[in-house]
Amino acid sequence: MASPSSSPRAPTSPPPSPSSSWALSMPLIMEFGDIDNNHVGIDINSLNSVKSNTAGFYSDSRGDGMLTNMSLIGSGPIQVWVEYHGESTQINVTLAPLGVTKPVRPLLSTTYDLSPVLTDQAYLGFSSSTGLSTGHHYVLGWSFGMNTPAPFIDTTKLPGLPYLGPTPQSKLLEIVLPIASALFVLVVGILGVIMVRRHIRYKEVREDWEVEYGPHRFSYKDLFHATKGFKDRNLIGVGGFGRVYKGVLPTSKSEVAVKRVSYDSKQGIKEFVAEVVSIGYLQHRNIVQLLGYCRRKGELLLVYDYMANGSLDNHLYGQEGNATLGWGQRFRIIKEIAMGLLYLHEEWEKVVLHRDVKASNVLLDKQMNGRLGDFGLARLYDHGTDPQTTHVVGTVGYLAPELVLRGKATTLTDVFAFGIFILEVTCGQRPIKEDPQGNQLVLVDWVLQNWHKGSLLDVVDANLQGSYATSEVCLALKLGLLCSHPFPEARPSTRQAMQYLDGDMPLPELLPAHFSFHMLALMKNEGQVDSSTMLPYPSPMMTSFGSISDFSIHGR
Template identity: 40%
Template sequence: MKSLVIFPIIIFLIATPVNSQREFDAYICGDELYNYTTTNPTYKKNLHTLLSTITSNSEMNYGFYNHSVGQNLDKVYGTCINSAAARIILDCPSQNSALGWYENCMIRYSNINIFKGEMSKPRFNIISARKTVHPKNFNLTVSKLMIELAHKAALGDSRRKFSTGEVNVTSKLKVYALLQCIPDLEEFDCLNCLKLIVNYTLADCCYAREGVRAGGPTCNIRFENYPFYKSAVPFSSQTPPPPPPYTHKKGSRSKSYRVAMIIIIPIISSLLLVIFVSCYFKKRGEKPLQKVENEEAENDHRMLETLQLDFGIVKAATNNFSSSNKLGQGGFGTVYKGRLPSGDVIAVKRLSSTNSGQGEKEFKNEALLIAKLQHRNLVRFLGFCTLKEERLLIYEFLPNNSLDHFLFDPIKCTYLDWEKRYKIIGGIARGLLYLHEESRLLVVHRDLKAGNVLLDAEMNPKISDFGTARLFSADQSRAYTSKIAGTCGYMPPEYVIHGNFSIKSDVFSFGVLVLEIISGQKVSKFSGAQTGESLISFAWKNWSEGNALRLIDSTIQATDTNEVLRCINIALLCVQENATQRPIMSSVVLMLNSYSITIPIPSHPAFLVQDDIASVAPPQDHNILES
């Protein structure tokens, strides 16, 4: 099935003549998750028919137009305006899907049914060169406004879903914001989409910028340090919609004049605004941006100086890395307990000789990246040491060791009642959400398991061991590798078989981990393995038969069965065989925290067990590449 969608970014729509074919502000050929081209002549014919229909159709339903052409797999779904419909074919001449953004509208077509579904990716962003001098206060104030407006926008009806507002950040800086969803999104999907874009904008791509346009296929946001929209009155389902921008009625001279004014005035205003902004940033944008980059480099240098500890002091703290201080050992090194002269207890990871070959500069850059990941559900990074070939990473010490020490121990597991287990599941989910969507760095952990979740004194979970983690660029969705790094049973099939990994790889691992937490059984040592049954297949079978509660650990005395069933449902969604069907972590957190949300029914999971993994030959050697 094919599709196309367009909606205005502001409350009025400025139609541009077709023959101008103005370049898009941003465009993407091929959806992020469905990136392929077609040689199907029927599809191409239907697409051109649809675009021609759109360019000749002057009627817009409150700025939103959708249409479809064709049957079955040759069908094209769509919405559009003249200039975008003409331009998209020039920029994406052969792709099955494309998106194009102008300041005042968006066009989208695809070979899948894009109606009634939320997608926040692929994303675009257009940012101001000017950075605020008070980033923390700016982000906090703007974030509060944006979340408030997101809730208002989500309340809109099937005609419009948008909201506008403004806030004083300082006495000299005022921010104006507009948030919008395509109108056929459900309230929950609209809110979820906007929150993802807001987090992406404020914490990742456009940190502390005073002006940003960002969005995806189904929602977008914009904020500036000047008023850019026609009206600041938010629209909701309780507010009657404003009349359409213009109507056509023959024989009315006054209305014709009014139509001309409605069209001409916004166009002239927009042109003047573009000229003003261009001149403003041309004069003021270059020096401040260079100054900001220099300041960031200086801040990184100061941060590295603060993080670097004396090797001799750390060595003495671990009693010369004595075996009595050893906490554990993994593929990337050994972890020791230490006590600094100040009395603070630390955990020291001494990297193995394989990793010590890393250059000092590269090691420091890696340590700096880890230090920037700060979240209450991540193990806190305290510093690093280097001496010749020695490489040490210093973390906070957590007294309750790792989750597997409790979960799979026949005595200690009794301490983990359902309340504690549910708290641990929620904490791990929030930690992953931070890594994937909320931090300034997009990180795929690649080795999430019970052994890499540490517990503090209050049994709060903290994700640890970033030895296999990969840093993604802002516009990267997945990567591949010939060197499979991870733990058997926690890795999804697309990673094991083809070397492809993404945030959905971590989602799969999370699903397996949730099943372990509920059942108290380790995926690699599942009791039914002798009969060829895995933990995942056992959970799926009993879920399908209506006996999902058979999965619960027998040591748990009292449970909230509804809560357990929701967790099993979410876990099975996370381990679905098709990676594109697995939820992102923001959706997982919402499902865990809200009982008003209807959780989707999972599809067939990936029945991948340890024997399958051992029999898979690794793909040919190649470097990690962007998707």
């Protein structure tokens, strides 16, 4: 019978053996007459060994050397050769560490006839036992030969033993893991700070009553991103009531102008927002569309359609770097603003008081059409009723005398500002300015003085270089003076002013003497002074406004 050869790797296991009829025993405990707990034995149909010997091998080439002991537990992979010769009935068992050439002398050798033991059909296999203890046994490779030597096993191709101990900790992992954990905590902290700052940055003021205005309310986040964070490079205008930024809405990609207005009181803000939303329904080709609003603490943002060519005053005073507006363009813009005012005063479902008509609030679209914008100070009321405004708001130079005295705005106070606007556009001069000596020069005074002297055309903007229609210029100047008359009852209505401009109705015959009033005469009508103090008009009325500055939005 040929010998089976195996290479088990088992720190705690015995070598494999043919089973069923006989066994190769490597017990780990001293039972059944075992010589020690580290031996190799030949067991035949019994747990008691026929022959046994302490585990080891003879390393000398001739086989007559000393036994080198081996530990069956934890010594690494072990090779076992089991040989049986049928004629001589000799059983040889040889042991050696893996990689060592098979020793000449076997560890165990005995004679035993296995013929009665082995049946006609037998099974060859491996088994192991550790008694009360536990262990892992692995057969990494084995070979068997019948009537011939067992084939050679190339130990270099045997698989490695699986690792059963605790997972080894990589030095790299020991360094990286604490750093990664610290970085994770740091990142979470930074993200938390960012989220808090983001919440604060985009925090808005929202109250229950604003629910009904939902479609007209913009989120601050959208406006912030639309204007690139309200950066100065997106700044397109600065006025007494706020700063205006160009933006592109992230969803619709439409261009808008966003005006930031500061307020320091909640008083009246509900009514104001209601008016802003109502004004959002205005639809007219000469009105800049107010799209909606957004509220933050101490700040109100108004969102308008973007006007590509900016404000009229920048073109009048050469700040846009464009060619001076020709008279035809100026006269058309005057008419367009008159049409816009007529729509506000008479043609919409309510009366809208703009309260801040001036060149800087007239915006020009891509086709250079004039549109009245900036409704931040606008008020509205029902037709046939008196307006309830009792606070002075507006811009110095455009304020009607009765507005300063009584603080009550009407459509005629808008007409007064429109008259100043006509003079400003025609003359290319601001309503009030200072001469090199520091004296205030009032535009109305200057126009009146030249009219008295018979040199009315001398006030026309020199940049026009005489290229204008004299009749239209005279009409504009006289209508401007008539609309800015100190007495409100002497001013035309917005509809009448439109008819004068269109030529549908002739301008009343006016003489400079018709404007020789004094502010005190107006005050007399208010019951404040005696008529005996009346003096000739012009400049005292206007220069008396010198102490008035731009009013903020909360002074409503």
